[in-house]
Amino acid sequence: MTDTNIKAQARSKASQDKSWAGIAQKMRANIEAFPKDNIASHMVRLRELEFSRPNPNAFYLKRDLAREFGQNILATIDKTLDNPLFFPDVQAGQYRAAPISPMTYLLKVMPAEVTDIIEFGSGWGSNLFQLYVGLGGTRASNVRFHGAEYTDSGQAAAAVLAGVEDDLDLRGYSFDYRAPDLSEIDFKGNHVFAFTRHSVEQVDDISPDLYAQLHALGKTVTLVHLEPVGWQRNPDMLQRRRENDAAYFEEIGRNFSNRVHSVVQQQSNAAWWSWRLDYNKNLTPIIDDFIGQGKARMVLEALDIAAVGNALNPTSLFHLEFIY
Secondary structure, eight states: OTTTTOOOOOOOOOHHHHHHHHHHHHHHHHHHOOOOHHHHHHHHHTOOOOOOOOOTTTTHHHHHHHHHHHHHHTTTOOOOOOOOOEEEEEHHHHHEEEEEOOOHHHHHOOTTTTTTEETTTTTHHHHHHHHHHOOOHHHHTTTTTEEEEHHHHHHEEEEEHTTTTTTOOOEEEEEOOOOOOOOOOOOOSSEEEEEESSSSSGGOOOOOOHHHHHHHHHHTEEEEEEEEEEGGGHHHHHHHTTTTTTTHHHHHHHHHHOOOSSSHHHHHHHHHHHHHHHHHOHHHHHHHHHHHTSSSSEEEEEEEESSSSSSTTEEEEEEEEOOO
């Protein structure tokens, strides 16, 4: 039997480099085989388009017959039909509340005036390319895309696919969460939409200076985190991570397969997974401190909303607007 408490590691730079180089190879092969295709077609072949209906509650809001039915389904998670994220769904023969896709949410809340979109920890650019497709050519042609990425191979892979579209202005930059430096990023205008998606998770302690530098830009800044840090809202779990309380997390690990029946159990499993891989343990304190300084406001916080591929590592959403 596998020892569930053997400490592992977040993905190394070498591992990421190897993965992104492999993606680049696939891209080149696809572009050579289908030279007239656009980015959307290539992303479909890479199985990287994940949009959903942006307003799935419209049916229930417009029809008196279905309104109470939809409301009752969402009430199981204390939500109403006017929430921007969840909708009534059917899963495995049971009514459930489900979230819209992360890409759809980003497009839904992106201001029309945005001039720059930047992803920190952008990898090979999958999320940026999806936003480019989702915005459509007319709107996207007025936006500059920025991939702030730790690996050279990730930036190189993004450049391969970006070359398919003449109107796509995508620029890559070296970026490290431990020592962020935004001084080289050539922003096009004054309205920046920044986001992360399961990249903060890879760094145990990121530098809060990223927030300070974004604020110092003096621009209108929207920042959305899609990261598996919902467990950090539990003060005891967060403190035990900070103290590296191995005994505490090893006990969770011995029983994690049976811990599937409550919010607390789900959070403790996520905290254990984070401990096991040395994942992030300081994002939510940084967010709280920045808001406490009066430099940002929380537009929407949604904890542990979904998990694709690994239910031990569920995504939480933090949508912030900067204040000056």
